[in-house]
Amino acid sequence: MVYIIAYLTAHKGKGDEVVSLAAPLIEATRREAGCITYDLYRKPAEPDVLVFVETWKDKAAVDAHFEEPHLKAFQAAMADLLVEARIELVTPEKVEVL
Numbered sequence: 001m002v003y004i005i006a007y008l009t010a011h012k013g014k015g016d017e018v019v020s021l022a023a024p025l026i027e028a029t030r031r032e033a034g035c036i037t038y039d040l041y042r043k044p045a046e047p048d049v050l051v052f053v054e055t056w057k058d059k060a061a062v063d064a065h066f067e068e069p070h071l072k073a074f075q076a077a078m079a080d081l082l083v084e085a086r087i088e089l090v091t092p093e094k095v096e097v098l
Helices: 015-029 059-065 069-078
Strands: 002-010 035-043 046-056 082-090
Touching (some): 002 015, 002 059, 015 069, 046 059
Antiparallel strands (some): 002 082, 035 046
8 A cells, every 4th residue: 555645735825725625636536446545634723724635556556646637737726825835655664673
């Protein structure tokens, strides 16, 4: 499995707009082959800070997701709404803590 954590920081007061625009993206992405989970979270004390937490079957599914029109449309819509976006991809190498 591959995990993605995407951090979005919206301009002040734009968090609600980001959430609204994310709804169709989330719905479409959850139907993609290889998508296991795709959820959006929001910090209660910082409503303009959002985090996508995603689980994918493999890297090929992630690569296909990045080519989907619904993701590209969301990215275009976010251009003027976000101050910052950071994506972390976590691969299957598990760290054992003893």
